[in-house]
Amino acid sequence: ETGVTQTPRHLVMGMTNKKSLKCEQHLGHNAMYWYKQSAKKPLELMFVYSLEERVENNSVPSRFSPECPNSSHLFLHLHTLQPEDSALYLCASSQDLRGGDTQYFGPGTRLTVL
Amino acid sequence: EDKVVQSPLSLVVHEGDTVTLNCSYEVTNFRSLLWYKQEKKAPTFLFMLTSSGIEKKSGRLSSILDKKELFSILNITATQTGDSAVYLCAVAGGGADGLTFGKGTHLIIQP
Numbered sequence: 001e002t003g004v005t006q007t008p009r010h011l012v013m014g015m016t017n018k019k020s021l022k023c024e025q026h027l028g029h030n031a032m033y034w035y036k037q038s039a040k041k042p043l044e045l046m047f048v049y050s051l052e053e054r055v056e057n058n059s060v061p062s063r064f065s066p067e068c069p070n071s072s073h074l075f076l077h078l079h080t081l082q083p084e085d086s087a088l089y090l091c092a093s094s095q096d097l098r099g100g101d102t103q104y105f106g107p108g109t110r111l112t113v114l
Numbered sequence: 115e116d117k118v119v120q121s122p123l124s125l126v127v128h129e130g131d132t133v134t135l136n137c138s139y140e141v142t143n144f145r146s147l148l149w150y151k152q153e154k155k156a157p158t159f160l161f162m163l164t165s166s167g168i169e170k171k172s173g174r175l176s177s178i179l180d181k182k183e184l185f186s187i188l189n190i191t192a193t194q195t196g197d198s199a200v201y202l203c204a205v206a207g208g209g210a211d212g213l214t215f216g217k218g219t220h221l222i223i224q225p
Contacts, residue, residue, distance in 0.1 A: 004156075033212050035212070040217070041217070042118070042214075042215040042216055042217045042218070043157075043202070043204070043213075043215035044215075045212035045213065045214075048212050056212060090156055090157075102148065102159055102162050103148075103159070103212075103213060104159060105150075105156035105157050105158070106156055107155050107156045108155065108156050
């Protein structure tokens with residue numbers, strides 16, 4: 001496998017469910033990101049991790065909880081979401097935070113909250 | 115607040131035409147500007163620009179950055195239907211370690 005992979009590709013959940021999104025990168029990168037893409041809105045940065053430590057949290061509600069167990073894997077744990085959280089969630093990675101601004105994206109998880 | 119504005123938001127042209135997409139930005143501590151192409155999937159990287167006035171080319175696509183006027187353009191010549199996509203402009207800089215994206219330009223190439 002190459003690049004950045006995400007699972008699942010599609011997810012439908014109720015507001016009381018708990019689910020997790022998974023991202024894996026095979027590029028040897030040190031930084032990973034979660035973005036949210038809603039219809040007709042720019043991509044929004046949610047979380048940034050560098051060498052498994054969170055360095056950025058753009059005031060994301062606590063119902064989204066990231067986890068980065070190692071530099072190749074990134075999770076986004078979801079609980080008690082709202083319908084307005086329905087969106088495409090994109091994971092990206094880059095070599096590092098400062099020197100490598102080129103980010104490579106995974107295919108995304110299309111999330112629908114009922 | 116960091117801001118990236120793309121124009122036009124949508125554009126419909128015929129195959130063979132040349133198009134110019136615009137991106138203007140306001141960001142502190144600018145580091146780089148990136149262009150991505152997004153079809154019905156994740157964005158794919160096109161160009162990264164860090165220096166003013168140096169054109170980057172890849173086939174029929176080219177891009178240039180003006181750091182004085184704070185904008186970039188993406189040119190596509192001899193357009194093909196496969197060029198139909200949303201073209202995203204993003205800027206690295208400011209207080210965030212991620213990218214600040216514009217809303218994108220939705221380009222449709224008609225046969």
